[in-house]
Amino acid sequence: MRIVVATHNDHKVAELQRILADDLPEAALEAYEGPEAVEDGVTFAENALIKAREAFEETGIASIADDSGIAVDALEGAPGIFSARYAGTRDDRDNLELLLRNLEGVADRGAAFVCAAAYVDGERELVEMGVWRGSVLEAPAGTGGFGYDPIFQPDDAPVSAAELSAEEKDALSHRRRAFRALAAVLAAPAAPAAPAASAD
Numbered sequence: 625m626r627i628v629v630a631t632h633n634d635h636k637v638a639e640l641q642r643i644l645a646d647d648l649p650e651a652a653l654e655a656y657e658g659p660e661a662v663e664d665g666v667t668f669a670e671n672a673l674i675k676a677r678e679a680f681e682e683t684g685i686a687s688i689a690d691d692s693g694i695a696v697d698a699l700e701g702a703p704g705i706f707s708a709r710y711a712g713t714r715d716d717r718d719n720l721e722l723l724l725r726n727l728e729g730v731a732d733r734g735a736a737f738v739c740a741a742a743y744v745d746g747e748r749e750l751v752e753m754g755v756w757r758g759s760v761l762e763a764p765a766g767t768g769g770f771g772y773d774p775i776f777q778p779d780d781a782p783v784s785a786a787e788l789s790a791e792e793k794d795a796l797s798h799r800r801r802a803f804r805a806l807a808a809v810l811a812a813p814a815a816p817a818a819p820a821a822s823a824d
Contacts, residue, residue, distance in 0.1 A: 625651045630679030630689035632660060635770045636799075640688070642790065643800050647807035658682035668693065668705055669751045672742035677749075686745035688806070690799060694772045696760060697734035699726065704738075707772070716771050720764065724775060733759040737776060737785075741802035743810065750809055754801030758785075769793060 625648070629637050641653050661678035665671040668691040675689035693707030703710040703723065711718035727733065737756040742749070757779045764774035766786030773785035773793075780796055781788060794800055 626654060626685050627651050628654050628656050628679045628683050628685045628687040630656050630661070630675040630687045632656065636690070639790075639794065639799060640690075640803060642794050643803050644807060647804055648810065653688075654685070656683070656687070663691070663705075665691075666705070668738055668740035669742070669753070671705060672740040673744065673749060673751060676742040676744040680744045680746060684746075686743065688741065688743050688803075690739050690741045690802065692737065692739040692799060694723070694760075694776065695736050695738050696723070696727070698730045698732045720772055720775055723760065723772065724762070727760055733761075735760050735776065737772075737798040739798040739802040741799070741806040743806055750806060752802050752805035752809065754798040754803070754805065756796065756798035756801065 629640055631637060637653070637655055644651060644653065656679050658679060659682070661675045663671040663674055665674055671691035672689050675691070676687045679687035679689065691705065693704050695701040695704050703719070707719065708714060711722040735758060737758070739754040740751055741754065742751045758777050761775045761777050761784060764786070765784040766774050768788065768790070769786040776785045778785060778796060781792070785793060788796070
């Protein structure tokens with residue numbers, strides 16, 4: 625079962641290969657070399673589907689994609705779908721530092737990593753969501769992970785996401801939750817067709 629991973633982010637490709645190894649062991653995940661999709665949706669789900677559709681149209685191979693970001697309670701869900709380009713530079717460090725500046729003096733640090741996982745194969749379009757609750761730290765901690773990981777303190781871990789091992793993060797993350805739900809749908813047996821109505 626060939627599946628194209630519709631991203632140019634090598635970190636995400638490696639993460640999805642690990643995450644889906646057990647849930648879809650028969651799937652061979654392939655890197656996507658096509659053009660980058662224009663993410664003009666207004667939700668994580670819309671943008672994930674845009675990327676998966678683009679990859680499928682370019683390759684003719686079943687494609688998966690995700691759209692992920694951090695949603696901060698005190699910022700009314702921002703940066704949300706704009707997480708990767710929050711600072712206007714598409715640089716992880718710039719995005720992280722801008723978020724910290726925007727939260728200076730803010731007591732409510734509640735936040736969530738959100739992921740929409742999409743699958744497109746020409747016959748089906750599927751989307752599943754994953755949410756990982758936590759809070760925004762006042763300063764970065766840890767050198768692992770990517771994106772906002774150094775300033776995200778998960779509710780279900782004693783350290784920042786950047787201080788977790790890859791295996792620990794894979795077991796807890798929003799991406800794991802979304803793609804595990806997606807894999808469960810893909811692995812489920814197809815429902816039998818309804819019997820044709822008899823003509824009397």
